[in-house]
Amino acid sequence: xxxxxxxxxxxxxxxxxxxxxxxxxxxxxxxxxxxxxxxxxxxxxxxxxxxxxxxxxxxxxxxxxxxxxxxxxxxxxxxxxxxxxxxxxxxxxxxxxxxxxxxxxxxxxxxxxxxxxxxxxxxxxxxxxxxxxxxxxxxxxxxxxxxxxxxxxxxxxxxxxxxxxxxxxxxxxxxxxxxxxxxxxxxxxxxxxxxxxxxxxxxxxxxxxxxxxxxxxxxxxxxxxxxxxxxxxxxxxxxxxxxxxxxxxxxxx
Amino acid sequence: xxxxxxxxxxxxxxxxxxxxxxxxxxxxxxxxxxxxxxxxxxxxxxxxxxxxxxxxxxxxxxxxxxxxxxxxxxxxxxxxxxxxxxxxxxxxxxxxxxxxxxxxxxxxxxxxxxxxxxxxxxxxxxxxxxxxxxxxxxxxxxxxxxxxxxxxxxxxxxxxxxxxxxxxxxxxxxxxxxxxxxxxxxxxxxxxxxxxxxxxxxxxxxxxxxxxxxxxxxxxxxxxxxxxxxxxxxxxxxxxxxxxxxxxxxxxxxxxxxxxxxxxx
Numbered sequence: 462x463x464x465x466x467x468x469x470x471x472x473x474x475x476x477x478x479x480x481x482x483x484x485x486x487x488x489x490x491x492x493x494x495x496x497x498x499x500x501x502x503x504x505x506x507x508x509x510x511x512x513x514x515x516x517x518x519x520x521x522x523x524x525x526x527x528x529x530x531x532x533x534x535x536x537x538x539x540x541x542x543x544x545x546x547x548x549x550x551x552x553x554x555x556x557x558x559x560x561x562x563x564x565x566x567x568x569x570x571x572x573x574x575x576x577x578x579x580x581x582x583x584x585x586x587x588x589x590x591x592x593x594x595x596x597x598x599x600x601x602x603x604x605x606x607x608x609x610x611x612x613x614x615x616x617x618x619x620x621x622x623x624x625x626x627x628x629x630x631x632x633x634x635x636x637x638x639x640x641x642x643x644x645x646x647x648x649x650x651x652x653x654x655x656x657x658x659x660x661x662x663x664x665x666x667x668x669x670x671x672x673x674x675x676x677x678x679x680x681x682x683x684x685x686x687x688x689x690x691x692x693x694x695x696x697x698x699x700x701x702x703x704x705x706x707x708x709x710x711x712x713x714x
Numbered sequence: 715x716x717x718x719x720x721x722x723x724x725x726x727x728x729x730x731x732x733x734x735x736x737x738x739x740x741x742x743x744x745x746x747x748x749x750x751x752x753x754x755x756x757x758x759x760x761x762x763x764x765x766x767x768x769x770x771x772x773x774x775x776x777x778x779x780x781x782x783x784x785x786x787x788x789x790x791x792x793x794x795x796x797x798x799x800x801x802x803x804x805x806x807x808x809x810x811x812x813x814x815x816x817x818x819x820x821x822x823x824x825x826x827x828x829x830x831x832x833x834x835x836x837x838x839x840x841x842x843x844x845x846x847x848x849x850x851x852x853x854x855x856x857x858x859x860x861x862x863x864x865x866x867x868x869x870x871x872x873x874x875x876x877x878x879x880x881x882x883x884x885x886x887x888x889x890x891x892x893x894x895x896x897x898x899x900x901x902x903x904x905x906x907x908x909x910x911x912x913x914x915x916x917x918x919x920x921x922x923x924x925x926x927x928x929x930x931x932x933x934x935x936x937x938x939x940x941x942x943x944x945x946x947x948x949x950x951x952x953x954x955x956x957x958x959x960x961x962x963x964x965x966x967x968x969x970x971x972x973x974x975x976x977x978x979x
Contacts, residue, residue, distance in 0.1 A: 515879045538881025545875060555747065555872055558928035565869045569880040601926060621880060 466529030467492050468625050468657050469514055474523035476509055483509050487523070487682045491659065493624070496651045496673035499661045505679035507661045508546065508629055514659075515543055515627065539570045542618030544611075546629035546661070553603040559613050560598040563589055566620030585620050591646065592616035608639050619650075626650065628660040640664065644671065718952045726846050727838035727958070731905050731944040733853040734914070737898045739940035740860050742915035743933050744891055746923075747871040753790065753892065754899060754915040756805045758908040760786030760812040761900040765833045765908075766819040775833070776848050779903060783896035786812060791892055795885075836907035836959030838951050849901045856894045863887055868929055905948075907959035914940070917966040921973040939969050 467490045474487040484506045491497060501507050512518045514525060516532055527535045566588065567581045577585075589595045592612040602610060611631060618626060626647075632640045648671055650656040677683040718724045745751060764782030768775030786808055793804045820830060832840045860867075866887055869877040878884045895915070902911045922935035947962030954961075 517875055517879065536881070538879060541879065543876055543879045545873075551873060552747075554923065556923055556927060556929050556932040557872055561868075561928050561930070562872070565865075565872065565877075566880070568865045568869050569877075569882050571865070599928075601928065603926075617876075 465493055467526070468495070468528060470524075470526040470529070471514070472524050474510075474513060474525065475521045476506070476513060476518060477521045482680060484513070484678075485681050487678075489676065489682060491657065491674075493657055494651070494655050495657050495659075496648070496671070497657075497659045497676060498672045498674075499659065499676045499678055500663070501678040507678050510678055511627055511629055511659070511661065515541070539621045540624045542566075542621055542623030542626045544614050544618050544626070544628040544631055546633065551602075555603065557602050558599050559594055559602060559605070560585075560589075562602055562613055563594070563598075563616045563620050566617040570621060584622055588616040588619035591619060607633075623656065625657040625659070628658075630661050630663070632662070632664065718949065723839055723841065724948075724952060726841045726843065727905065727948055728945070730841045730846055730849050731838075731948050731958075731962075732941060733849055734898070734902045734905055735940040735944040736937060737853060737856055737860075738902065738911075738914045739918045739936040740933060741856070741891070741895050741898055743919040743922075743936055744867050744871050745895060746916055746919040750801070751912070751916045752802060752805045753787075753895065754912040756790065756809040756812070757783045757786055757892075757896050757899045758903065758911045759809045759816070761896075761903055762816040762833065762908045763812050763819070764900065765830075765903065766816045766823075769829065770819060770823040774844065774848070776845055776901065776904065779900035780848075780852065780897055782812075783900040784893060787892040787896035788889075791889055832907070832957070833903055834907050834909050834959075835957035836903070836905050836910065836962070838905070838948055838958045840904050845904055849904075852897050852901055856897055859890065859894055863890065867891060905944075905958055906962055907957065910959035910963045913963040913966055914943075917963075917970050918943070921966075921970045924973040924977040926977070939966070939973075943969060 469489070469491040471487055471489045474484060475482075476484040487510065499507050499510065509518060513520055514527075525532060528537065528540075563585050564577070564581075567577065567584060571577070571581065586595075589598060592615050594609065594612050594616050597605065597609060602613060605613065611633075615626075615628070615631065618628075628647075632643055647658050647660070651658050651673075719728070742754070745754065761779040761783040763786075764778035764780065765775040767773075767782070768778035771778075790804050790808055793799050794801055829840075866877070866882050869880075869882060870884055870887060874884060899911050899915070902914065906914050918936035918940040919932070921939055922932045925932070925935055927935065943962050943965040947965040948958050950956065950961040950965070951958035
């Protein structure tokens with residue numbers, strides 16, 4: 462049997478900021494092809510966990526390996542696509558067309574001086590088609606709706622042909638219909654292209670059936686199971702500290 | 715009108731001015747979009763320290779200005795990242811500190827004179843052949859570096875974190891950008907002067923942004939404004955015997971007002 466190194470191998474990860482504990486003793490393993498959701502209350506450390514995985518924060522203690530390699534040795538960053546939460550918080554007046562932003566996804570893989578190759582152009586076109594932003598490619602990003610902007614950010618991540626796609630609350634500010642389409646797309650990327658998908662969400666009710674693995678994070682990692690076993694009211698109560706039924710109604714405002 | 719081009723000093727001034735116009739517009743666009751415009755003012759004042767040293771030591775003030783501006787840029791970045799100080803405070807400290815140092819050096823040497831005035835506000839008469847060589851040399855280096863890293867710098871300006879996670883060497887490129895800017899500012903003080911170079915880095919891009927285009931077009935518009943302002947400004951400097959830095963910046967101001975009026979919303 463061929464040994465497959467995990468995409469992420471996290472052991473005893475602890476992160477503190479200003480003496481305050483954000484994450485404690487997290488250990489988890491994500492394998493190639495996993496389809497994972499991370500849920501948890503606001504301030505529970507979900508985004509911090511993702512930022513640690515991406516190397517944007519340095520752990521207080523513990524280790525993270527990417528594709529079997531420690532951070533310092535890891536070089537294949539273009540294999541990891543990242544769609545941050547604050548896409549809406551980016552400068553609305555920034556002079557960039559949709560096409561220019563999607564092209565950014567190829568920059569890290571291009572050599573210096575390198576002109577866009579046919580491969581670059583194809584990757585960009587494919588990413589734009591998948592996210593349905595081809596028609597708006599000449600619009601300025603500042604003129605887009607929240608949902609359109611989110612799709613552009615994902616297209617940029619896809620343009621680098623990542624093996625792993627990490628999304629932080631990808632559907633904030635997106636209406637329910639395109640949400641469904643969006644999850645269908647994630648599922649397709651996972652099933653057809655064997656892309657490892659990791660995303661933070663509040664919409665656990667919408668997607669529980671599809672998720673391969675569910676991580677519930679509130680300072681510590683509470684569960685990392687098959688979602689159908691994981692989402693019991695007890696767990697939810699432990700996670701959010703309130704009655705779980707409230708949550709389903711709570712997250713849509 | 716074209717008779718001014720029969721003077722060697724005017725030709726040198728135009729060549730120097732256009733080199734600066736191109737460099738300032740391109741590098742300025744990254745600085746403006748990163749909300750880091752004030753670094754141009756600080757580095758310009760630091761360059762003045764180099765000028766002061768150069769005037770007194772009798773070496774080429776332009777070389778000294780490049781060295782001083784580079785050192786200042788590196789100190790600023792070091793203070794910002796190592797001590798986590800607020801950027802604008804660091805810039806304010808370095809600006810006043812540099813100016814104080816420059817004034818003391820000049821005073822001690824008793825060298826307050828008209829040549830210093832030309833470093834403050836620029837002068838078309840001051841560009842020597844040697845200057846032109848120095849400016850072309852550094853100009854070519856700066857322009858090639860900007861050309862090589864243009865896309866990366868653009869990605870960083872738009873979305874620094876995603877640029878970082880996609881494997882772009884953000885810290886190295888930030889360092890490179892401020893170094894390039896330091897060199898450009900130091901080279902500019904002959905024509906535009908230390909007190910006025912900030913406008914030259916900032917206004918073309920801010921005016922171009924009003925036209926709400928993508929990045930490539932925005933840079934082209936900024937380049938156009940910058941070059942036009944240098945040509946118009948230096949010509950008026952010649953005809954009315956005014957400091958060229960002042961006439962260039964006033965031209966830029968007119969362009970800025972024009973772009974505000976044309977793009978009312």
